[in-house]
Amino acid sequence: MPGFELFGDLERAQVNDVLQSGVLMRYGFDSMRNGHYKALELETALSKKMDVDHVQLVSSGTAALTVALASAGIGAGDEVIMPTFTFVASFESILALGAIPILVDVDETLTLDPVAVEKAINHRTKVVMPVHMCGSMANLKELKVICDRHSLLLLEDACQAIGGTFEGKALGTYGDLGCFSFDYVKTITCGEGGAVVTNNEKFKINADRYSDHGHDHIGSDRGAEGHPFMGYNYRISELNAAVGLAQLKRLDDFIVIQKRNYTIIREALSKVEGITFRSVPEGGEESYAFLSFFMPDSEQAKKASDLLKKSGVDGCFYWYDNNWHYYRKWQHLSTKQSLTKLSFEVNELLPDYSEADFSKSDHWVGRNISCLIKLSWSENEVLERANKMVEVLSAIIR
Numbered sequence: 001m002p003g004f005e006l007f008g009d010l011e012r013a014q015v016n017d018v019l020q021s022g023v024l025m026r027y028g029f030d031s032m033r034n035g036h037y038k039a040l041e042l043e044t045a046l047s048k049k050m051d052v053d054h055v056q057l058v059s060s061g062t063a064a065l066t067v068a069l070a071s072a073g074i075g076a077g078d079e080v081i082m083p084t085f086t087f088v089a090s091f092e093s094i095l096a097l098g099a100i101p102i103l104v105d106v107d108e109t110l111t112l113d114p115v116a117v118e119k120a121i122n123h124r125t126k127v128v129m130p131v132h133m134c135g136s137m138a139n140l141k142e143l144k145v146i147c148d149r150h151s152l153l154l155l156e157d158a159c160q161a162i163g164g165t166f167e168g169k170a171l172g173t174y175g176d177l178g179c180f181s182f183d184y185v186k187t188i189t190c191g192e193g194g195a196v197v198t199n200n201e202k203f204k205i206n207a208d209r210y211s212d213h214g215h216d217h218i219g220s221d222r223g224a225e226g227h228p229f230m231g232y233n234y235r236i237s238e239l240n241a242a243v244g245l246a247q248l249k250r251l252d253d254f255i256v257i258q259k260r261n262y263t264i265i266r267e268a269l270s271k272v273e274g275i276t277f278r279s280v281p282e283g284g285e286e287s288y289a290f291l292s293f294f295m296p297d298s299e300q301a302k303k304a305s306d307l308l309k310k311s312g313v314d315g316c317f318y319w320y321d322n323n324w325h326y327y328r329k330w331q332h333l334s335t336k337q338s339l340t341k342l343s344f345e346v347n348e349l350l351p352d353y354s355e356a357d358f359s360k361s362d363h364w365v366g367r368n369i370s371c372l373i374k375l376s377w378s379e380n381e382v383l384e385r386a387n388k389m390v391e392v393l394s395a396i397i398r
């Protein structure tokens with residue numbers, strides 16, 4: 001990660017197909033487009049790659065989450081369980097529909113803690129939304145059992161974990177719905193883009209319509225289409241989809257490179273006493289987009305993050321202090337700062353998170369360092385990096 005590191009002729013050729021016809025829109029203009037339907041082609045390619053029945057491309061990962069929720073009928077006052085450690089897009093997409101984000105602790109997997117999930121369920125709960133942060137996954141097997149027991153939907157945010165698997169299935173395809181982002185810093189990129197994946201035909205039809213103003217896409221005359229319900233515009237452009245087609249062809253190679261680089265660094269760090277690694281649920285295979293490990297305590301983790309940076313080891317994140325990825329810095333959510341008036345349901349039901357006790361999350365995220373695994377490193381650069389990290393971390397841990 002990220003895909004923009006390895007970018008070139010394949011992407012240019014795909015984009016040129018679109019530029020030659022000038023048809024930048026995915027729908028219509030059949031006679032002008034020289035047979036190029038890049039968005040449709042990418043949907044077909046993704047569906048084959050992930051072994052999933054349906055794919056709906058949209059304009060971003062955040063849009064994918066919103067469209068996925070809407071496709072399943074989630075709306076005002078419905079509760080969606082999400083982790084304390086994720087990107088802000090998680091609660092943004094939920095609130096966009098007037099639904100309520102319910103924050104829940106993460107455990108040593110750095111994703112949703114199934115025990116905490118079950119405790120948070122009530123009569124308003126509709127969806128459990130694990131986020132496969134930094135290339136590894138939630139315990140999907142346990143979450144699925146809980147969802148089945150309470151008749152809830154399982155929606156996987158796999159935006160940071162494309163290429164990973166659980167019990168042999170592509171991450172994103174284990175639950176009822178899965179979401180991907182192809183923004184500029186993700187493992188494969190479209191510039192901007194996202195996808196909803198599902199085996200549920202009804203959800204696919206809803207997503208297809210909702211992401212394009214409710215158009216039913218029946219017949220070839222756009223002006224004559226019906227509108228079974230109100231939608232919005234979350235469409236992806238042909239230019240973005242064309243880039244994605246080229247990037248998807250590179251995905252397998254990307255995962256091989258990530259795994260090689262990850263393994264070299266992990267083996268080196270394993271020799272440092274006091275360092276432990278993020279736990280990966282049984283049956284899971286990471287995408288190796290990041291290497292995440294724990295320091296003995298939060299003070300040493302903070303120090304490690306500072307000293308790694310100072311010694312030139314870039315791309316290592318101490319998420320606990322990060323502005324975007326951890327609940328402690330989400331004051332705008334806890335104080336309900338909104339540009340516009342919030343709905344009655346959100347005002348009534350959104351919990352006050354300013355005083356919330358997420359000590360379990362603090363215990364794990366407070367000791368965690370996650371290092372981005374780059375694609376462009378030579379083997380020598382990885383070895384140098386690994387040695388430098390061992391040197392810095394050994395000096396801190398006593």
Ligand SMILES: *Cc1c(COP(=O)(O)O)cnc(C)c1O
Binds near residue numbers: 193
């Ligand atoms: C990037 C990301 C998103 C949002 O994707 P965008 O395409 O940037 O809107 C959502 N969830 C997670 C976990 C992400 O990393």
